[in-house]
Amino acid sequence: MGHWLQRNIIEPGKLPLLLALTSFVLTFVITRVITRMIRAGKGPFRNIDSGGVHIHHVVPGVLLTIAGGFGAVASGRHGFGPALCAVLFGVGVGLVLDEFALILHLDDVYWTEQGRKSVEMVVLTAALVGLVLCGFVPFGVNDTSQDELAGRGSAVVTVALNFFFALLALSKGKARIALFGVIVPFIAVIGALRVARPGSPWAKRFYRGRPRTRAKSQLRAYHHDRRWVVLSRKAQDWIGGAPDTPAVESGRTADRR
Template sequence: MGHWLQRNIIEPGKLPLLLALTAFVLTFLITRVITRLIRAGRGPFGNVKAGGLHIHHVVPGVVLAIVGGFGAVASSRHGLGSAVFAVLFGMGAGLVLDEFALILHLDDVYWTEEGRKSVEAVVLTAALVGLMLSGFSPFGVNDMSQQELNDRGSVISTVVVNFLFSLAVLSKGKTRMAIFSVIVPFIGLIGLVRLARPGSPWAKRFYRRRPRARARSALRAYHHDRRWVGPRRRFQDLLGGKPDPTPDRALGR
């Protein structure tokens, strides 16, 4: 383990990234535990208020992210300073993305159905950073030989082509696949050959006069959502807590 850490993390200068990712995940998990205890009225924790104003934890998160980000830019890549600033940035990012849904909706939707977007943002960010930590570079640059890397034209063309692939996948309504294809272009190729989701820009443009393609697209989306919506919601509930029922659901409507 020590040899692997030295060769794959420390020597390439990825220790700050590992520390930031660890701090990011731990901060999110600890924050969710505390907020769930506050929600249940258990433990010594409570909402932070100043002059009757509820201070959401996104506020200290922004401060920590700013300090950690600017500190990391100003410090050297190696040394204790970079490690400290990486941890601060990871903690700040964890606090900010834990309330991503509040920023998106400009409303306190933390324990609502819309609040699930925060959990999705955290999981997606952790997965992408984990891929980068494993050696994946954006737009498939990691797959190029040293000679190709030395050729600026090859690098630019590879980035542009893979970026267009990601945009095409995004236009098919496959947001997650498009984001991951930035790091792993092969995912983008899979998204390109699969049917677009109903209502996506791709489907509106290319399936408009193809009723069979529209029907197949709708059927595939239905089966996909039916298969994965349940496990995804249970996973989100496990990480972030179950949202409050909406008034309609509470009344059995």
């Protein structure tokens, strides 16, 4: 473990990224625990009044993100400064993405179906940064051998091909596969070669005069969503809390803090 940490985190200069990811995840978890306790009226936060002036935690999140980002630029690469700025940045991003859905919809949709986008964005961000920390980016390791340096050329070509396939997957309406395809070798090929989703730019452009392919696209999308959407929503509810029912939403404005 110590050798892996030295070789893949400390030596390439990824320790600030690890600190940022850790503080980001912890901030999101702590924030969701607090908001769910307030919502349920339990624990030390049960008596918090949500009336009056309410400042969403995206506001301090933005301030911390700005402070951490500019601080990292100004502090250089050595000393305690980069670590501190990484923690500030991670905390800020955790607060911002926890309310990502509110920024996207410009409304307090924290405990609604639209609010699931915040949880999804947090999970995607944590997963992508985690992949980078695990060494899926073929750059940044010092004191490498000649064989390792020669291998980087093929790695760069692989990344370029992955990016090309990621663009194809994105045009076919498969954004998640496209995101991970930029980092994980050849994962975007799956999305690029399979049938596009209905309504995607690819489907609108190339399936217009192909009724069989269009029907196949709709059928695959139906079976995919039926299989995975329920599981995805259960996972989101477990991580971030289940959204309110419409009847509760109509009588609730901002009851989480």
